[in-house]
Each structure stands twice: as structure tokens, then as C-alpha cells.
Amino acid sequence: MENLTALGGHGLSLRALVASLAFLAGNIIGQETYWALDEEESNRIYGWTNYADSGTLDDYGLFEYDDGTGYKIFPLNTRDIEAMAVSNSNIGYLLDQTNALFSYDFSGLTVGTANRYQLTTISLDIGLGGEALTYNPFDGFLYLGAVVGAATKTDTTADEIYRIDPATGDTFLVGTASGLGETLGYTDGIEFDSSGNLFAYDQNDAHLYRLSLSNGTILEVVDNNVGGGLSSGHDVETLSWDSTNNRMIGIDNGNQEIIEISLANGGNSVLSEFNSILGSGVDFEGSGMQSTVPEPSSAILLLGALSLFLFRRVRRAA
Numbered sequence: 244m245e246n247l248t249a250l251g252g253h254g255l256s257l258r259a260l261v262a263s264l265a266f267l268a269g270n271i272i273g274q275e276t277y278w279a280l281d282e283e284e285s286n287r288i289y290g291w292t293n294y295a296d297s298g299t300l301d302d303y304g305l306f307e308y309d310d311g312t313g314y315k316i317f318p319l320n321t322r323d324i325e326a327m328a329v330s331n332s333n334i335g336y337l338l339d340q341t342n343a344l345f346s347y348d349f350s351g352l353t354v355g356t357a358n359r360y361q362l363t364t365i366s367l368d369i370g371l372g373g374e375a376l377t378y379n380p381f382d383g384f385l386y387l388g389a390v391v392g393a394a395t396k397t398d399t400t401a402d403e404i405y406r407i408d409p410a411t412g413d414t415f416l417v418g419t420a421s422g423l424g425e426t427l428g429y430t431d432g433i434e435f436d437s438s439g440n441l442f443a444y445d446q447n448d449a450h451l452y453r454l455s456l457s458n459g460t461i462l463e464v465v466d467n468n469v470g471g472g473l474s475s476g477h478d479v480e481t482l483s484w485d486s487t488n489n490r491m492i493g494i495d496n497g498n499q500e501i502i503e504i505s506l507a508n509g510g511n512s513v514l515s516e517f518n519s520i521l522g523s524g525v526d527f528e529g530s531g532m533q534s535t536v537p538e539p540s541s542a543i544l545l546l547g548a549l550s551l552f553l554f555r556r557v558r559r560a561a
Contacts, residue, residue, distance in 0.1 A: 275487060275533045277501075278329055278349065279494060280306075280337070281521075282528040286317045286324045288358065289521075294485075294492065294501050295514045300521075303352045306337065307359050308345055314359050326376035327481075327529025328385055334362070335531070336385060336409060338376050342367045344385075344412060365412030369405055375433040375443065375481070378409075380534045385409050388420070388430025388443055399447065401426040404433075404459035418459030420452070425461050427452055432482030432493060437534070442491065444469060444482055451504060471509020474498045481530040494527045 420427035432444035478497030499518035
């Protein structure tokens with residue numbers, strides 16, 4: 244159907260409307276890259292333009308931070324990056340083991356160079372810290388799975404879920420991650436899907452949970468065997484939602500592979516490997532992608548632009 248006659252029969256071109264929306268969306272969303280940070284190599288950042296193809300992997304170099312006396316490489320074992328998240332506007336958030344939250348402009352990252360695009364540094368009040376961080380495009384806040392009890396992969400004390408304002412560092416305890424007779428003992432991945440559901444991966448028992456945004460409780464055991472479909476020796480860390488392909492992906496550091504997590508019991512699969520490119524010993528502690536779900540401000544901008552577009556078309560046709 245070439246014309247939209249529902250708008251008072253003014254003959255709005257569907258092709259023009261779709262083209263305009265595509266232009267607006269392209270300028271808001273930008274290009275998606277799958278980012279992953281290697282803790283074992285002084286916090287080196289890698290990016291895949293296609294995570295299913297090992298040949299698209301690029302080395303973007305080491306992150307550096309300004310301690311007030313100049314830029315320095317993050318020192319191993321004292322300022323390791325433990326978690327990472329990426330916003331829709333391509334701002335990367337890095338959480339180190341001292342509970343310092345760094346933000347970087349990922350759009351400025353260049354292959355093979357030192358990355359000095361640091362925007363802010365904020366000290367967070369989150370107890371022992373955490374291994375998993377994500378950005379919620381629906382409210383603009385960061386969410387963290389914070390360690391409670393021992394910071395080990397055998398700890399069975401339920402972790403806490405925090406909401407963090409990335410602009411101020413203000414933290415709010417959402418709640419404790421337990422329920423249905425389950426506990427989230429070691430959060431090694433946390434992520435939102437395109438519908439706003441919050442998922443968390445427990446390294447202790449290889450379970451993937453869906454959590455409540457209101458109080459952090461476990462609402463559903465989505466996958467009771469994340470290792471299902473993977474090779475033995477798997478060590479799954481980090482979750483990322485690919486909103487373009489509508490799927491959850493993760494990194495298996497044990498087998499050096501990028502995997503798809505099917506959101507069903509044990510039906511997971513390998514998408515690509517990176518051992519042949521990077522060699523053994525890589526330990527990706529954080530990952531993230533830009534989402535195609537508009538941020539709150541972007542959604543308002545898009546709606547406003549669409550309204551203006553429709554108004555002008557109708558007015559011209561009147």
C-alpha cells in the first residue's frame with residue numbers, strides 16, 4: 244500500500260515515512276560492535292563487528308585512566324576491571340575492584356591505540372563490589388550484581404542487586420536475589436532483553452534467572468543448565484543482549500568461545516571461537532553492545548521528530 248489514507252486521506256507516502264524513520268533511527272542508534280574486556284591483559288578491550296565471525300575481531304588496545312597526575316594503565320591485581328556495560332549512546336562503564344566506576348566514550352576508540360577517552364570517575368558504595376554490570380535502556384540506570392558473603396564461585400549467599408545512577412554514582416539497593424527455593428550466589432552476568440526483562444547468570448550452579456526489577460527476587464529459572472550444548476570445561480562469564488538479532492550471547496572463557504544462550508534449559512550453542520586469534524589465557528570479565536532499544540531521551544526525540552514530520556505532511560496536503 245503506497246499511501247497511508249488513515250490520516251484524513253492526505254496521501255502520506257509510506258515509503259517516505261519509512262525512509263525518515265530509518266534515517267532517524269540510524270542517527271540515534273549508530274553502529275553496533277560487540278565489546279569485550281580482557282582482565283588478564285591489563286584490561287585490554289576487543290571488538291567484533293560480527294561476533295559470529297572470528298575474522299572480524301579487532302584489538303582496540305589498553306584502557307588508561309587519569310589519576311590526577313596523568314594517564315596510566317590500570318595496574319594488574321590492584322585495579323582490575325571486574326565488570327563492564329555499554330549504553331545506547333556508546334558510553335562504556337567500567338567497574339574496577341576498588342568499586343570505582345569509570346566512563347569512556349567508546350565511539351572514540353581506535354584499533355591498536357591507548358584509550359584515553361575517559362569521561363568520569365565515581366566511587367560507589369556497593370560493599371564488596373561485583374562481577375556483573377549492565378545498562379537498562381528503558382530507565383537509563385546501571386544495574387549491578389553485588390557480591391554478598393565471600394567473593395568466590397562457591398559462595399551460596401544470595402547476591403544483592405543495585406541500581407546506579409551513572410551520572411552521579413548514587414546507588415539504590417533493589418533487593419536480594421533469591422526466590423523459588425533458589426539463590427543467586429555468584430553473579431557472573433547480568434543483562435536486559437528488548438522487553439525490559441532482567442536476567443542474571445549464577446556461576447555457582449550454571450543457572451540463568453529472570454529477576455524482579457522491583458525487589459531483585461528470582462521470578463523464573465530460565466535455564467537450569469547453561470553448560471548444556473557446550474564443551475566440557477566451560478567457564479561462562481558475561482551476558483550481552485543482541486537486540487538486532489533478538490538473542491542472548493555470552494563468553495565461555497574455558498573453551499575460548501562466544502556462545503548463544505537460548506533462554507531454555509540446556510539448549511545453548513557455540514557461535515565462534517577466539518582461541519586461534521588470541522591464544523589461551525584470555526579472561527573476558529565484561530562485555531556489552533549498543534542496544535537498538537531507544538534510550539528514554541532518544542525515544543522522546545524520535546517521537547517528536549515523527550510527530551513533526553506527520554504534521555508537516557498533513558499541513559502541506561491540506
